[in-house]
Amino acid sequence: MHKIDIRTVDVVQYISPLREGGSMPGIVKANDYFLYIIKFRGAGQGKKALIAEFLGGELARAIGLKVPELVFMNLDDSFSKMEPDEEVQDLLKFSVGLNLGLHFLSSAITYDPLVSVAPAMTCSKIVILDSLISNIDRTTKNPNLLMWQKELWIIDNGAAFYFHHNWNNWKQHLTRSFPMIKDHVLLEKATELDKAAKEIQSELNEETIKNIINVIPEEWLTDEHDPINPDEKRAAYLEYMMAKLRLIDVLVKEAQDAR
Structure with missing residues (x-):
């Protein structure tokens, strides 16, 4: 675990x-x-x-x-x-x-899709993960990936989970796919999407996701302008992730079609 x-x-x-x-x-x-x-x-x-x-x-x-x-x-x-x-x-x-x-990864360089080398499995996992968490910010213009010691490192996921900017209608996002995957910087190199999806399904279960969500500091979840409280938000993040994992085949097909 x-x-x-x-x-x-x-x-x-x-x-x-x-x-x-x-x-x-x-x-x-x-x-x-x-x-x-x-x-x-x-x-x-x-x-x-x-x-x-x-x-x-x-x-x-x-x-x-x-x-x-x-x-x-x-x-x-x-x-x-x-x-x-x-x-x-x-x-x-x-x-x-x-x-x-x-x-801080000293002397890391920004991932360059034309020059940088990354394994197909790694690229495929990142593409699927970004579909699951609705990360709109991993494009050629702004890859938010680093090459460090000849390996690909993920940074900057701050634009993901954008449903949480409006808690009044967050449930509408539960059944949506992620068409913006067509702009993903790694899509071209993501040639092992089916295999990557199976691995992700074996590694991401409800308990693992819950454990991560439970570590979010209470003060980050507290906002008097939001209609729901911190506990309800934790439950919402979990429900969102579980809904997306159930949709993983749809998300994979969407990414394959976009390729």
């Missing part, structure tokens, strides 16, 4: 912003002396992007894909006071509390 053991660290140094990302993540150092890419709760899509990032990353790990270690990161209010850039200052101010960090 896939064990979920997420460490919590404290940010001790804010090093620099990464301006190529829409949400402006940053490079930080933590009290364990490692460098991380921090995803801020105060950025555009807020805590929901952190939830999507976390769920997408840990589901990918559960099916044997490479994902940098994810950690919960405490950010205190001292950093915004020392930051000269106003835009970054606001971001730091609105992000005090628990954020999400990805272990």
Whole structure:
């Protein structure tokens, strides 16, 4: 069974912003002396992007894909006071509390569909996973994949699970397929979709998914503007994933047709 053991660290140094990302993540150092890419709760899509990032990353790990270690990161209010850039200052101010960090892969390069080499099985698993979690942001324009030590690593799942931006009609998404898979950066190399689907079905069961969902911090799920509470949201994420797994044959066929 896939064990979920997420460490919590404290940010001790804010090093620099990464301006190529829409949400402006940053490079930080933590009290364990490692460098991380921090995803801020105060950025555009807020805590929901952190939830999507976390769920997408840990589901990918559960099916044997490479994902940098994810950690919960405490950010205190001292950093915004020392930051000269106003835009970054606001971001730091609105992000005090628990954020999400990805272990920084030093000297990793962005996946390039024309040059980078990746196994067909890995590509197929990523395509199916992104169909399952409705990840609209893994395109040639923005692959959100890294090559590190000659292996393909998944980063940035923050645009997945987009149903959670409107809790009033989330159930309408349960039976939908994922036509946007046609734009997936790995679709061309995903030649083992049937085999990948069988592996995913053997690795992702209700208990594994539930264990991942249960680790989402309560404060990320708390929003007074939402019509449902944190427990109901956890149940909704589980129901969504189980519904998508039941649809896996439809999603595979859709991806094959798009190829």
